[in-house]
Amino acid sequence: MTNRDERLKQGAMRKDWRQELVELHPEVFVRTYRSVSFAPGHPFTCGDGWREIVTRFVERLSTATSGYAVLITQIREAHGRLAIHWRAEAAVPTNIERAIEEAIALAQARSACSCIDCGATASLFSNGGRLHTACPDHAQGVQVPVPPGMENLHAVRKFVGDGSSIIECRRYDRLYDRFVDIDPNSAGVRSWHEILAHVSDPS
Ligand SMILES: [Zn+2]
Numbered sequence: 001m002t003n004r005d006e007r008l009k010q011g012a013m014r015k016d017w018r019q020e021l022v023e024l025h026p027e028v029f030v031r032t033y034r035s036v037s038f039a040p041g042h043p044f045t046c047g048d049g050w051r052e053i054v055t056r057f058v059e060r061l062s063t064a065t066s067g068y069a070v071l072i073t074q075i076r077e078a079h080g081r082l083a084i085h086w087r088a089e090a091a092v093p094t095n096i097e098r099a100i101e102e103a104i105a106l107a108q109a110r111s112a113c114s115c116i117d118c119g120a121t122a123s124l125f126s127n128g129g130r131l132h133t134a135c136p137d138h139a140q141g142v143q144v145p146v147p148p149g150m151e152n153l154h155a156v157r158k159f160v161g162d163g164s165s166i167i168e169c170r171r172y173d174r175l176y177d178r179f180v181d182i183d184p185n186s187a188g189v190r191s192w193h194e195i196l197a198h199v200s201d202p203s
Pocket of ligand 1 (some may be wrong): 115116117118119120135136137138
């Protein structure tokens with residue numbers, strides 16, 4: 001058997017990382033009904049380039065929801081970024097819900113600037129109308145232009161006071177995997193508010 005054949009055989013025998021992640025964190029993936037196990041959030045279909053992002057998200061979710069029944073119901077790619085859905089099987093405190101939303105927002109923001117194939121720093125491309133986030137090596141189609149000052153801006157739900165929330169514009173810091181506050185008078189934020197006003201009031 002050649003080295004190549006050996007590598008292929010090992011690759012076939014190796015478990016998919018998505019399956020490994022589900023088995024590593026059954027608390028947020030797997031439920032059992034009448035002795036039959038099922039995982040509504042698996043299989044998920046995002047590319048290998050987002051492996052680190054999904055893994056980090058699941059670890060954050062597992063830690064944040066320890067002691068509560070929270071289930072991932074879907075992880076997928078949508079319009080060039082991660083889409084994550086979850087449900088709580090019993091009421092969870094507001095601070096837990098905030099931690100879940102924060103973990104999702106961070107994963108989505110990171111996916112929006114990480115190549116879905118290899119994980120490198122990426123931009124949004126349109127290939128015949130289909131959006132995907134890719135590095136120059138894996139890009140197909142044309143790059144979607146981003147207005148100056150609006151790079152890595154995201155609409156993030158921010159909780160205020162008694163648990164109500166507002167949508168806020170924040171910048172994602174890829175180096176430190178966090179959101180940073182931005183000057184509300186910067187050009188990017190002004191453009192963002194203009195777009196938001198236009199969306200909510202199309203007239
Ligand atoms: Zn790539």
